Amino acid sequence: MKERRPVSARSPAQALFRRLIVINGLVFTVGTLVLAVSPATVSAPVLLTEIPVLTIGLALMLSANAVLLRRSLAPLVALTALMQRVDLLRSRDRLAESGNGDLTDVVATFNAMLDRLEAERSTAAAHALAAQEGERQRIARELHDEIGQSLTVVLLGLKRAVDLAPEELREELHNIQETVRGSLDEVRQVARRLRPGMLEDLGLIASLNALAADFGEMSDAHVTRRLESHLPELGEEAELVVYRIAQEGLTNVARHARATKVELSLCRQPDGVVLKIADNGRGGPMTEGTGVRGMRERALLIGARLTITSPPGGGTTVRLAIPVRPERN
Structure with missing residues (x-):
């Protein structure tokens, strides 16, 4: 002190x-x-x-x-x-x-x-982010348990309708059935992004792999992953911060960067465990909106250092350095 x-x-x-x-x-x-x-x-x-x-x-x-x-x-x-x-x-x-x-x-x-x-x-940011995570989990449960189940019931009803419908209506009902199935998949993806259950069940590395896979599906950019499996213990709060910052960083790439290549890495370096999201997009001056300020607030909660570099034409790099305690022999 x-x-x-x-x-x-x-x-x-x-x-x-x-x-x-x-x-x-x-x-x-x-x-x-x-x-x-x-x-x-x-x-x-x-x-x-x-x-x-x-x-x-x-x-x-x-x-x-x-x-x-x-x-x-x-x-x-x-x-x-x-x-x-x-x-x-x-x-x-x-x-x-x-x-x-x-x-x-x-x-x-x-x-x-x-x-x-x-x-x-x-302290105020910790309370606000905890409330935000709680609200996200509540919305994710409602999407999965209520809307997801309702769409599943609709799919079952459509399947029965397709079986009983005249031949001239079956193709139209089948198209409606595929549309509802696609909506159900989207609801599940949104629920998964809101509540990273995989983070609790399978750990941080598996969650980042899934996040990169989802990003690759909705973006034309090629994602290169470099995720070390043997890392120091970060703790639940720090792992959630890493996941959310990676999520926000990839979302910003998809929305603004116009990138064709993205690198997502999590590895041990001299200044701690470092998360890096780097793209080859347009770069240039940045206006820090609510997303970037939210990333800085999350980094501040765990004592991590967040740096964002974006030279014109040189892409954008988000780097989060999480300090770790020395390992005991």
Whole structure:
């Protein structure tokens, strides 16, 4: 656990005010001492030959004051830049708290605020995603148990109708029967995508293989799979995150990439277990919609690092690095 810094008796505003007074006082004191011990004198009224000496002295004092103030206030520039770029879905973007003088308390307070906001967002996202998974499972059960069974009953009725119908109606009834059978298959596929029962029954690798097979059926792109079977234990939550991000990544390829080749890989690398979805599509600048932000929220839940690169004309690569605990001997 990170040690909390003791709260300063002075407020940051008071500390900054004191520092400015000290800097300015120091500069003017040094200037006065230099003027007192130097052979330079100032007449009354001021002579023209003394004006350059006064000008140079004033310039030196202002320059010294500017340099000291600039160094003292430098953390404010970095803090402003962090405020402008901070994104709670890209965590651990912090300022160093050492060497910032009286502004250290301001930096430490801002870093603590980011820690608190990230923790609160992570908790809220976990509840929202859990509710989403529960709703998906409910819809999947209703599709499978109610609509699926109803369509099965219709198929049985149509089969009986085909057997009893006159010859001139059989072909038309047979076409209707095939349409209903196709609808039943689609309902089952939707239910399977909503609730990855295979993930619980057969594991992550089998589920990713099935996901790639489904993608290959509904897309013209050729899918290359590189899925290592012997991987460290990730846990149920992390496996579900990997599956959902792979699902969303392949869906985005089918919708937007115009790709002919897709690589789906899950393997062990130095920075953990890495999931990668890479295509040879059009690439280019991306607008992060709800799908991509959902992927980032899921990655944040398990402490994983999600990166998406999409150079123009170079395809898109989604990379999820899941940290794993060192294996015990």
